[in-house]
Amino acid sequence: MINVEQLGWEPATVGELDHRLLKAPHVKLRSFTTGPAGDVVYAVDLRINEPNVTFLSSTEMHSYEHFLLAGFQKYLPQNFISIGLMGCQTGFYLTLFNEGNAGKICSVYENILNDILSASEVPYVNIMQCGNYKNHSLELAQQLARRVLDAKSNWRKVV
Numbered sequence: 001m002i003n004v005e006q007l008g009w010e011p012a013t014v015g016e017l018d019h020r021l022l023k024a025p026h027v028k029l030r031s032f033t034t035g036p037a038g039d040v041v042y043a044v045d046l047r048i049n050e051p052n053v054t055f056l057s058s059t060e061m062h063s064y065e066h067f068l069l070a071g072f073q074k075y076l077p078q079n080f081i082s083i084g085l086m087g088c089q090t091g092f093y094l095t096l097f098n099e100g101n102a103g104k105i106c107s108v109y110e111n112i113l114n115d116i117l118s119a120s121e122v123p124y125v126n127i128m129q130c131g132n133y134k135n136h137s138l139e140l141a142q143q144l145a146r147r148v149l150d151a152k153s154n155w156r157k158v159v
């Protein structure tokens with residue numbers, strides 16, 4: 001049995017919430033799924049912008065996504081399943097296997113954002129590994145990382 005509070009999440013914020021109430025940037029457990037052997041898949045929202053206010057451009061989302069992909073694979077190789085874009089262009093979906101600790105996830109996220117700031121190129125930007133390899137900007141990804149890092153003390157304030 002999973003105790004989300006023990007994992008560091010505010011129980012009232014788990015699940016789907018009224019998007020008009022959401023503050024951002026935030027890190028929020030959306031759901032978890034337990035398998036018959038006791039393994040758990042966690043779905044975490046990395047919300048960047050408040051819904052229905054401002055939207056990320058396709059270029060900044062794309063480069064930031066590449067960094068998140070590289071970073072979660074680097075820091076959580078046993079746990080990382082996937083990262084995906086929110087179609088509303090306000091954040092990202094993170095899926096993890098057997099890692100649902102809020103403090104751990106936030107500290108890895110912070111490491112990844114700091115890595116973005118010191119990076120000299122966006123990972124996987126080549127015609128073999130990306131489906132739109134010209135649509136990238138290191139500068140935009142770094143601006144976004146800076147903005148999200150500056151809001152770190154509010155990441156857990158979801159509503």
Ligand SMILES: [Zn+2]
Nearest residue numbers: 129130131132
């Ligand atoms: Zn790509």
